[in-house]
Amino acid sequence: xxxxxxxxxxxxxxxxxxxxxxxxxxxxWQDEQxxxxxxxxxxxxxxxxxxxxxxxxxxTTARLETLxxxxxxxxxxxxxxxxxxILHDMQKQDVRFERxxxxxxxxxxxxxxAKTTKRTVIDSHHTTTIVTPIIYEKTNETAGFLVAKxxxxxxxxxxxxxxxxxxxxxxxxxxAILMSTNPxxxxxxxxxxxxxxxxWMIEANVPSxxxxxxxxxxxxxxxxxxxxxxxxxxxxxxxxxxxxxxxERMETEAQKLELVxxxxxxTAHEIRNPLAGIKGFIQxxxxxxxxxxxxxxxxxxxxxxxxxxxIVNEFLILGKPTAQKLETCDxxxxxxxxxxxxxxxxxxxxxVYTFHRADVPLPIRCSKDHLKQVILNLAKNAIEAMSRxxxxxxxxxxxxxxAVLHVADTGCxxxxxxxxxxxxxxxxxxxxxxxxxxVICKRIIDMHKGTIDIHSxxxxxxxxxxxxxxx
Numbered sequence: 001x002x003x004x005x006x007x008x009x010x011x012x013x014x015x016x017x018x019x020x021x022x023x024x025x026x027x028x029w030q031d032e033q034x035x036x037x038x039x040x041x042x043x044x045x046x047x048x049x050x051x052x053x054x055x056x057x058x059x060t061t062a063r064l065e066t067l068x069x070x071x072x073x074x075x076x077x078x079x080x081x082x083x084x085x086i087l088h089d090m091q092k093q094d095v096r097f098e099r100x101x102x103x104x105x106x107x108x109x110x111x112x113x114a115k116t117t118k119r120t121v122i123d124s125h126h127t128t129t130i131v132t133p134i135i136y137e138k139t140n141e142t143a144g145f146l147v148a149k150x151x152x153x154x155x156x157x158x159x160x161x162x163x164x165x166x167x168x169x170x171x172x173x174x175x176a177i178l179m180s181t182n183p184x185x186x187x188x189x190x191x192x193x194x195x196x197x198x199x200w201m202i203e204a205n206v207p208s209x210x211x212x213x214x215x216x217x218x219x220x221x222x223x224x225x226x227x228x229x230x231x232x233x234x235x236x237x238x239x240x241x242x243x244x245x246x247x248e249r250m251e252t253e254a255q256k257l258e259l260v261x262x263x264x265x266x267t268a269h270e271i272r273n274p275l276a277g278i279k280g281f282i283q284x285x286x287x288x289x290x291x292x293x294x295x296x297x298x299x300x301x302x303x304x305x306x307x308x309x310x311i312v313n314e315f316l317i318l319g320k321p322t323a324q325k326l327e328t329c330d331x332x333x334x335x336x337x338x339x340x341x342x343x344x345x346x347x348x349x350x351x352v353y354t355f356h357r358a359d360v361p362l363p364i365r366c367s368k369d370h371l372k373q374v375i376l377n378l379a380k381n382a383i384e385a386m387s388r389x390x391x392x393x394x395x396x397x398x399x400x401x402x403a404v405l406h407v408a409d410t411g412c413x414x415x416x417x418x419x420x421x422x423x424x425x426x427x428x429x430x431x432x433x434x435x436x437x438x439v440i441c442k443r444i445i446d447m448h449k450g451t452i453d454i455h456s457x458x459x460x461x462x463x464x465x466x467x468x469x470x471x
Contacts, residue, residue: 015233022225023218030218034209035189043191046204049159049168050193056158057130057197060096060150061120064132068146072134075143080104087146098151104144115142122198128152128178152179173199253423268312275312279305328471331362331371331403332396338372342379342394350389358396362403363471370444377437378407378464385411385462398470405466413458422454 067090071083078086080102087100106112110123114133118140123129128150134143159168159181167182178200189206282305286298339355346353375394382392390410397404414422423442445452448468456462 010236011233014236015229018229019226022229023222026221026225027214027218030221031209031214034213034217035206038209039189039191039206042204042206043193046168046191046193046202049202050195052158053155053170053200053202054195054197056096056155057122057195060148061130061132061197063094064130064146064148065120068132068134071146072136072143075134075136083144096150096154097148099149101147102144103147106142106145111145111147114145118142123147128155155179156181167205169203171201171203271312272309275305275308326365326367328363328365329368329371331364331366331405331468332357334366334368334371335375335394335396335405338376341376342392345380345383346392349383349386351383351386352389352391354391354393356393356395358398358403360398362396362398364403364448364468365471366448366468367444370447374441374444374466375405375407377441378466381437382407382409382411382462382464385409385413387412390461399467401470402467403470405468406463407466408461408463410461413460413462414454414456415458419454419456 067087071078071086083102087102091097091100103111106115108123108131110121110129110131111133114121114131118133118135120130120132123131130148130150132146132148134146135141136143155170156179167180169180170178172178191204191206193202194200195202279302282298282301286295286302289295289298335355336357342355343353379392379394386392386409393406393408395406395408397406422438442452445466445468450466450468452467453465454462455465
């Protein structure tokens with residue numbers, strides 16, 4: 001129940017919360033991206049309107065200035081009524097003009113400015129009105145003014161043709177609205193651009209992104225995020241399951257080893273007592289019966305009793321692994337002390353044995369007899385793995401704060417399914433093995449707070465590395 005509750009909370013913390021936070025962030029990010037895109041589109045259309053209005057004003061101004069130039073050349077021959085008739089005909093022909101008038105004297109500030117500058121000006125006090133001075137070429141004096149009022153609906157139609165649904169407003173230099181294309185829409189942002197040929201400004205509302213549009217664009221990203229987070233969750237579940245399985249396996253192995261130790265502690269002494277009696281009586285019988293046949297039988301019985309005693313000793317180590325007296329010893333000296341035993345065993349099996357001492361002392365806190373048992377066991381396994389001869393190498397080195405023992409052979413190696421179960425009790429690849437040798441070695445190394453690692457390649461050999469903390 002507790003594990004299921006924890007799994008539920010993990011799912012909420014690792015899946016639900018990231019999905020909600022990530023989805024909210026995606027919606028905001030998409031909203032910002034779409035809003036920025038709408039700003040750019042609105043600015044683009046505002047600039048299109050600006051360029052169109054600048055071109056419109058430039059063409060209109062050029063038309064008025066051309067007309068003013070023609071009138072100035074024939075001013076002496078034309079009467080004022082004839083000028084009005086010409087302007088009236090032109091007004092009918094050109095849809096851009098709502099009205100074109102002729103004034104002989106300046107009556108407004110715009111006319112006075114046009115007279116002074118000798119250039120066409122836009123009257124800021126009269127909506128969309130252009131004032132063009134008529135200049136005598138010979139005297140360079142102002143003979144009159146052409147005042148043209150533009151059709152605002154014509155300008156509006158031009159703007160609607162470019163972008164029918166947009167909401168644009170045209171302001172004069174005083175901030176008064178000259179015209180607008182569509183009613184104002186709710187908007188958080190506006191875009192403004194200024195005309196080059198007039199002191200006017202175009203303002204455009206940037207439309208807001210609808211919730212439907214936000215969700216439509218954000219949905220693929222949200223779905224991808226949900227799938228990605230669930231994939232991560234599955235990997236986490238797999239890792240947790242694998243870790244739980246490994247923990248349970250280790251607990252099972254520990255329980256198995258503890259059970260073996262308990263059984264060993266309770267039965268080893270009971271086995272050794274009658275065994276000692278049997279061994280004593282066999283010695284007495286061997287002294288009484290001296291014939292060769294009886295001696296052969298007695299030797300076989302003695303060897304088997306010795307083998308049983310060795311197995312019982314191994315059980316005793318499993319049963320009480322901590323009841324040992326530790327002392328500081330040099331690992332070089334420990335290996336050197338059992339060098340002759342290993343060398344003789346290697347010679348019997350046609351194995352070349354080499355021992356490399358460390359260049360420096362390797363003081364460790366240990367039980368000398370137990371470490372000798374470990375080294376002898378590892379060397380014995382290596383020699384037995386080289387049934388056709390080979391090379392056994394034992395070397396000692398110092399790595400930081402560790403004393404490192406390498407036992408390498410050139411034997412047959414071990415397959416993977418054997419390597420995975422090497423430290424399990426009663427698992428052995430030998431026909432006469434008990435399956436307790438490496439288990440005892442690992443137990444002793446663990447007692448000394450060390451580590452043991454095995455690297456083996458089939459048909460190439462095995463290297464066992466033991467690390468023990470230096471004193």
